[in-house]
Amino acid sequence: MIRQVLDERVVAEDIPEDAIKRAFETHRERFRAPSLYEAAHILFAIKPGAEDGHPQSRDKALQKAELVLKLVNEKPKKFGQAARENSDCSSKGNDGMLGQLSTGDTVPEFDAALATITVGEVHPELIETEFGFHIIRLDARAEGDFLPYDSVKTTISEAMERAAWAQAAQRFTAELVTGAEITGLRLTAAA
Structure with missing residues (x-):
């Protein structure tokens, strides 16, 4: 159920093409x-x-x-x-x-x-x-040759989209916790 809520409420920003190219150029050795x-x-x-x-x-x-x-x-x-x-x-x-x-x-x-x-x-x-x-x-x-951008663009994009979604889900969860009112429990500082 938590995953359903996150899927409905969390929207990650689209990854622009220039960000994908920048990631490719910055981490060229990985490809x-x-x-x-x-x-x-x-x-x-x-x-x-x-x-x-x-x-x-x-x-x-x-x-x-x-x-x-x-x-x-x-x-x-x-x-x-x-x-x-x-x-x-x-x-x-x-x-x-x-x-x-x-x-x-x-x-x-x-x-x-x-x-x-x-x-x-x-x-x-x-x-x-x-x-x-x-x-x-x-x-x-x-040594393996460097792969061309077009052959790894989708892989980079998908990885960046997953990371963006995870960050958005973390922000959404933090907002829920910050705005939550908890009753029935008394929290004390750990000794």
């Missing part, structure tokens, strides 16, 4: 096509609830991952062999190569690491995800 990556990894899986000492306990996986990371940092050409011998991922049969990935294809921690690695390098730290510890090598990156 890109996803980046593409070619990467390889070595996964040291963690089994949830595994007891200490189990090969897939967090501690054991971390110890093994640290040793292998040290090896591939010292001898980067050994990455493929290290993947074949140590990875808990099926990509180990392909030297850890994952093929072409797009932003959002992997878990957020993995995506974030891909965005920061220099092409041709191994990430200097282990990346922990819900699956375990990863050693990640980035072989290629193609």
Whole structure:
């Protein structure tokens, strides 16, 4: 019922075209096509609830991952062999190569690491995800192009309209509270 009242009484102002364009230009970096990556990894899986000492306990996986990371940092050409011998991922049969990935294809921690690695390098730290510890090598990156205004105009407009409606609903609610007379309750200041 509250939503019905708000829908009937709250009217948000229309968003002018110049405001939409200004938002687009101000936040240009947000409007890109996803980046593409070619990467390889070595996964040291963690089994949830595994007891200490189990090969897939967090501690054991971390110890093994640290040793292998040290090896591939010292001898980067050994990455493929290290993947074949140590990875808990099926990509180990392909030297850890994952093929072409797009932003959002992997878990957020993995995506974030891909965005920061220099092409041709191994990430200097282990990346922990819900699956375990990863050693990640980035072989290629193609940054996503900026999207044209016409392709994102509707999305920006809808987001701005939702924000304007929420602000109008907040003002309307505040006006109701300010003008309300409450009886039957005695409010006291909190100690």
